[in-house]
Amino acid sequence: MKYILLMSGTQAGVDAYRAWSRKDIAVHMTILRDIERELAESREFVATQGLAEPGEAAVVRGEKNGIPVTDGVFPESKEFLLGYWIIDVATHERACAIAGRISAAPGPGGAPTNMPIEVRRFATYEPSKS
Amino acid sequence: MRYILMMNTMRAGHGVPQWSQQELQAHIAFMLGLNKELREAGELVSAEGLSFPDQARLVRAGKDGIPITDGVFPESKEFLAGFWIVDVDSPERAYAIAARVSAAPGSGGAPLNMPIEVRQVMSAPPPEML
Numbered sequence: 001m002k003y004i005l006l007m008s009g010t011q012a013g014v015d016a017y018r019a020w021s022r023k024d025i026a027v028h029m030t031i032l033r034d035i036e037r038e039l040a041e042s043r044e045f046v047a048t049q050g051l052a053e054p055g056e057a058a059v060v061r062g063e064k065n066g067i068p069v070t071d072g073v074f075p076e077s078k079e080f081l082l083g084y085w086i087i088d089v090a091t092h093e094r095a096c097a098i099a100g101r102i103s104a105a106p107g108p109g110g111a112p113t114n115m116p117i118e119v120r121r122f123a124t125y126e127p128s129k130s
Numbered sequence: 131m132r133y134i135l136m137m138n139t140m141r142a143g144h145g146v147p148q149w150s151q152q153e154l155q156a157h158i159a160f161m162l163g164l165n166k167e168l169r170e171a172g173e174l175v176s177a178e179g180l181s182f183p184d185q186a187r188l189v190r191a192g193k194d195g196i197p198i199t200d201g202v203f204p205e206s207k208e209f210l211a212g213f214w215i216v217d218v219d220s221p222e223r224a225y226a227i228a229a230r231v232s233a234a235p236g237s238g239g240a241p242l243n244m245p246i247e248v249r250q251v252m253s254a255p256p257p258e259m260l
Contacts, residue, residue, distance in 0.1 A: 004180065005189075014212065047176075051134065052250035059245045060135075060225050062233030068225040070248075081136065081249065083209075092187075099189035100197030116188045119199075120210065121181040 002046065002088050003095040005102060006118040011054050022109050029107045037086060039098065045088035054080040095119050110119040132175060132217050132251040133224035135231060139244050140209035149237050160234045168216060175215035183209040191197065205225050215251060224248050 001103050009017075020028075039045035057080060058070045074080075085102065099117035105111035149157070170173035184201075186209060192198040203209075214231065218224050228246040236242040 002178075004178070004210075024194050049134075050252045052252055056250055058221075058225065058248045060228035060232060060248055061243050061245055062229035062241060063243070066229050066233050068222075068227075068229035068232075070225055079208075081134075081247075095187050096187060096197040099187075100191045100195055102191075103189060103196045103197075104191030112191055114190050116190050118188070119187045119189055121185055123179040123181045 001094075001095075002086060002122040002124070003092075003100045004120050004122065005085040005087065005095070006120065007082045007084065007102070007115060008078065009082050009115070010079055011074075012076070013025075014054060014080075014082070015043065015068070020108055024106070024110070027106050027110060028113075032102070035098070035101055035105075036085075039085075044087050044089050044094075044098070046088050048083065048085045050083040051081055054078075092121070095121075131219070131221070131224075132215060133215040133221070134249050134251050135216065135224065135228045136247040136249070137211045137213065137231065137244060138208040138247055140183050140211045142183050142203045142205055142207055142209070144209075145184070147236070153235070153237055153239070156235050156239060160229075164230055164234075165214075168214070173216045173223075173227070176215045177212070177214040177218050180210055200251055221248070221250075 036048055054074070057074070058072045060068045060070050063069045085098070087095060087098055089098070096119055099119050099130060103115050103117050104112040140184070165174060165177050183203070186203070187199045187201050188203070189199050190199045211250055214227070216224060218227070225248060226247050232244050232246050233241040
């Protein structure tokens with residue numbers, strides 16, 4: 001079963017992260033890369049990506065004739081996707097365990113960030129038998 | 131440049147929309163047609179739909195990294211319903227594709243004009259974070 005683990009946060013959270021020391025950021029990234037390598041070795045890894053700054057985000061609606069209407073103004077409370085992991089695991093519990101590992105990645109001073117990670121299963125359907 | 135187009139249109143407790151079979155089929159046919167077009171243009175990296183919010187869990191690391199899961203969300207929370215990752219030459223092209231997605235037909239065949247969040251995907255962490 002494929003799951004996506006979503007790491008989200010507000011612009012204020014991103015600004016706080018930018019203020020971390022270089023060392024704290026380096027330790028954090030090392031742990032995340034270790035988790036990625038472990039998942040690759042256990043063949044559970046599908047993909048991971050970080051997203052560009054929330055300041056670059058746009059929301060698009062299709063108006064008449066499908067012409068895109070873009071908007072880049074968001075409420076301060078809006079949670080933006082910061083990054084994600086796509087994994088292929090045997091159970092829901094395994095997906096939650098991996099999310100727990102990511103949540104425990106170290107932040108400032110090496111303490112776990114305890115970031116909430118949203119766990120969502122991909123909707124897949126049996127191929128048509130006809 | 132890679133962009134992720136996010137359909138953040140679901141709310142807690144929501145399931146399959148109360149549309150007729152024909153309306154659902156028209157909506158799905160539109161999405162499949164768009165995906166085929168993007169694939170043929172070499173712009174589609176991936177497109178996935180997620181399971182409904184009632185299965186979503188939020189995970190935090192507890193002591194010793196044990197995952198603590200929570201499935202209760204505020205009514206206002208936006209859930210990712212599905213996403214597209216596209217590889218395009220410009221942000222304008224990403225917005226144009228988002229507008230096509232936004233205009234997918236809903237009840238009675240009218241365009242839904244769903245808001246689609248458009249974010250650039252980073253290919254790697256910036257060097258200063260490694």
